[in-house]
Amino acid sequence: MTERTIQVDDKWYVLATLARADEQPKTLKEGQAFALFDRFGDIAVLAPGQEGLYHEDTRFLSHEELTINGMRPMYLGSSIEQANSLLAIDLMNPDLTENGHVVLPKGELHIFRAKLLWNDACHQHVRVSHHGGRAARVRLQLTFDADFVDLFEVRGMTRDRRGQRLEPVVGPEGVTFGYRGLDGATRRTRLHFDPAPDALQPRSAAYDIALEPGEERHLYITVTCEREGERQPPTIRYEQAFRACAQSRRRGREDVCQATSSNPLVNLWLDRSASDLEMLTTQLRTGPYPYAGVPWYSTTFGRDGILTALEYLWIDPGLARGVLEFLADTQATQRDPERDAEPGKILHEARDSEMARTGEIPFGRYYGTVDATPLFLVLAGAWWHRTGDTDSIRRLWPRLLAALQWIDHYGDADGDGFVEYARKSKDGLTQQGWKDSQDSVFHRDGRLAEAPIALCEVQGYVYRAKLALAEMATAVGDQALADRLRKAAADLCVRFQAAFWSTERGAYAIALDGHKRRCDVLASNMGHCLWSGIASDEHAGHVSRLLLGPEFFSGWGIRTVAHGEARYNPMSYHDGSIWPHDTAIAAMGVARYGFTDAAVRLFGAMYEASLHFDLHRLPELFCGFPRRPGAGPTLYPVACAPQAWAAAAPFAMLQACLGLDVAGNSVCLHSPRLPEVVDWLRVERLGAPGPSCDLLLKRHERSVGVEVLRKDPGVSVSVVV
Numbered sequence: 001m002t003e004r005t006i007q008v009d010d011k012w013y014v015l016a017t018l019a020r021a022d023e024q025p026k027t028l029k030e031g032q033a034f035a036l037f038d039r040f041g042d043i044a045v046l047a048p049g050q051e052g053l054y055h056e057d058t059r060f061l062s063h064e065e066l067t068i069n070g071m072r073p074m075y076l077g078s079s080i081e082q083a084n085s086l087l088a089i090d091l092m093n094p095d096l097t098e099n100g101h102v103v104l105p106k107g108e109l110h111i112f113r114a115k116l117l118w119n120d121a122c123h124q125h126v127r128v129s130h131h132g133g134r135a136a137r138v139r140l141q142l143t144f145d146a147d148f149v150d151l152f153e154v155r156g157m158t159r160d161r162r163g164q165r166l167e168p169v170v171g172p173e174g175v176t177f178g179y180r181g182l183d184g185a186t187r188r189t190r191l192h193f194d195p196a197p198d199a200l201q202p203r204s205a206a207y208d209i210a211l212e213p214g215e216e217r218h219l220y221i222t223v224t225c226e227r228e229g230e231r232q233p234p235t236i237r238y239e240q241a242f243r244a245c246a247q248s249r250r251r252g253r254e255d256v257c258q259a260t261s262s263n264p265l266v267n268l269w270l271d272r273s274a275s276d277l278e279m280l281t282t283q284l285r286t287g288p289y290p291y292a293g294v295p296w297y298s299t300t301f302g303r304d305g306i307l308t309a310l311e312y313l314w315i316d317p318g319l320a321r322g323v324l325e326f327l328a329d330t331q332a333t334q335r336d337p338e339r340d341a342e343p344g345k346i347l348h349e350a351r352d353s354e355m356a357r358t359g360e361i362p363f364g365r366y367y368g369t370v371d372a373t374p375l376f377l378v379l380a381g382a383w384w385h386r387t388g389d390t391d392s393i394r395r396l397w398p399r400l401l402a403a404l405q406w407i408d409h410y411g412d413a414d415g416d417g418f419v420e421y422a423r424k425s426k427d428g429l430t431q432q433g434w435k436d437s438q439d440s441v442f443h444r445d446g447r448l449a450e451a452p453i454a455l456c457e458v459q460g461y462v463y464r465a466k467l468a469l470a471e472m473a474t475a476v477g478d479q480a481l482a483d484r485l486r487k488a489a490a491d492l493c494v495r496f497q498a499a500f501w502s503t504e505r506g507a508y509a510i511a512l513d514g515h516k517r518r519c520d521v522l523a524s525n526m527g528h529c530l531w532s533g534i535a536s537d538e539h540a541g542h543v544s545r546l547l548l549g550p551e552f553f554s555g556w557g558i559r560t561v562a563h564g565e566a567r568y569n570p571m572s573y574h575d576g577s578i579w580p581h582d583t584a585i586a587a588m589g590v591a592r593y594g595f596t597d598a599a600v601r602l603f604g605a606m607y608e609a610s611l612h613f614d615l616h617r618l619p620e621l622f623c624g625f626p627r628r629p630g631a632g633p634t635l636y637p638v639a640c641a642p643q644a645w646a647a648a649a650p651f652a653m654l655q656a657c658l659g660l661d662v663a664g665n666s667v668c669l670h671s672p673r674l675p676e677v678v679d680w681l682r683v684e685r686l687g688a689p690g691p692s693c694d695l696l697l698k699r700h701e702r703s704v705g706v707e708v709l710r711k712d713p714g715v716s717v718s719v720v721v
Helices: 238-254 264-280 302-311 317-329 354-358 372-387 392-412 456-476 477-498 527-533 537-547 580-591 596-608 646-656
Strands: 002-006 013-018 026-030 035-036 052-055 060-061 063-068 074-081 086-092 096-098 101-104 109-118 121-130 136-145 164-170 174-180 184-196 200-201 204-211 214-225 258-261 281-284 288-291 660-663 665-672 680-686 692-700 704-711 715-721
Touching: 013 392, 026 074, 026 086, 026 109, 026 264, 035 109, 035 121, 052 096, 052 692, 060 214, 060 646, 074 096, 109 136, 109 238, 121 204, 121 238, 184 477, 200 372, 204 214, 238 264, 258 264, 264 281, 264 596, 264 646, 281 317, 288 302, 288 317, 302 317, 302 372, 302 580, 317 372, 372 392, 372 456, 372 704, 392 456, 456 477, 456 527, 527 537, 527 580, 537 580, 580 596, 596 646, 704 715
Parallel strands: 665 715
Antiparallel strands: 002 013, 026 035, 035 052, 052 060, 063 136, 074 086, 086 109, 096 101, 109 121, 121 214, 136 204, 164 174, 174 184, 184 214, 200 204, 258 680, 281 288, 660 665, 680 692, 692 704
8 A cells, every 4th residue: 555644633644545566565674774575576666655775764776677578577486585684586487479479488487586685785686597498588677766755755745845866877887876865965876787788778777688498697786875975885796795694694693592382383483573673673883773663663763672672681682782772872961842852861763864854854863752761761670680780780870860860850840740741842743652643542532632641651661660770779889769769669659559540440541631630541551551560469450351351352462442442443553453562561561460371362362363464474563353263363554564572572472471580690480381382492592692591391281391401500590380
């Protein structure tokens, strides 16, 4: 489907208007570049859309089509291989005719295309193999173009004016497209052909290929994305890029934990999720950072990065460290209303496209998020608990205290003890929690809540943040601060029960509006209250049962808004759809209060949902319709896939089932359970990159057996039943 951006109250709503020619584009990402191709490996052949090669949110290649004698090859198959790094496509020639006679019957030439991204370039290998019985001569042609549109234009924004497209420059071995943007930067797309084409035009390259039976021909095309003033890596051949990409993928898994089960389909799901996270993770100056999702969010998002790192922490704490370092480095230091920035506040998102650089969109560095700042402290505490690296916490300490100051001063501007939000930027986000569509916070009768808004889950994040910071304060020697924070958290918990619990509904309200009135809506936000620990023991059981009841649980996952609520719509973005990460947080929440069987049920449902998705890949979200016999979940039409916190969700749910806690060299499993689809689970290098152990867990009728297969010196393993 095509998307356009319209302005309701939320300026950045993506409007879907027309069915796409290819509903499942083939996705590659590496570094600052990502690409969307159709199943042939082409770009925008049938109609303009989201396909293309992008770098820093700008489309550097907007059209590409491979033809044989002017005809599109016949499709055989395509797949994403090599741990998400390679798109492989198999094609064959159609019947080729001259003067009404078939001169080359279909299926005699096999055309293999392979595409990968490396160092801001797309490397393509085309191999033509002859399987017929007589000599063949064909013309293979590649047409191409570069429009240099901003990602927000692809999403549908209309600009009053654009920069200047430069005339293509044709050289002996390639073509260069150029664009001089309104930000003063010149961007170039360079296409290099090896060997040189027989005919080269500004928007096409052609090879006249003669093959005897059994012969093959190899062609290599490199498309490089450049922005003036940036250092360009040296151009390398396809084979070098292939090897470098493969080595990078292997290194990414060498020092992290690995989980393998008795169920090959569960293994495919976990492998796909890990591969998606590796693909989305970009090496920044400050370390690795999981970009939020392709295509709309292929950049740094504070909240997304934090929650992804928390979900994946037991597998790879290095990802959490990279997130902490980047967010500390970009933490706001002064007030800037146009960017919703205040001292100590943690970033919402950062973009470096032309429209961000010119200020046409406010997201160059934008801070309009109420939850990233307390979650930053939660992640710091969880990472310290996992690694015991107090020296790094001491180095980050000024940033952590600045975040606390924001919570207590700017976050709670009216001094009522709750953190709330109201946008200050005229172009910023209306809703600034994780459910950031403009209609996501409302009253029971459907009226939208007025700002400033205090979300229930944000109070939980603040509660958990203060307890985490108290533990770290003790570790760095500030016991007075630790005591003050523990008391503040306890006081917040008491006030929270009084203000947010709705006796009538038997649930926590989604929010308090600007008049301190409860928004008594049944929403999945209360699952986050379980995860943070702010829910009382008295209410936790009821909330858990509610989340697993038919109003919330569709059979595939937990709806963002319960069936029957005023704005419930299973096809909406946040008012009845299912987000895998949201279900994962609920699974961790119910397990925290001892309802592990409910977490097992959620893991099983999400696993079964994954069987219906392309590549076993959990999307950003899917529709919240009830599960029907013999049918899979209904796709949401403009969901990102892959999406980082969706990719990390299976690992969080698995941790919830196992009751797993890794604290330095200590591993503890609290009443572990395994879902029915898993007979045994082998966990290797648990605790890596430091001292680690290997465990084998076997499911029995009423329990799980735990066997220690290997254990480094100093590592302790315990099971609490």
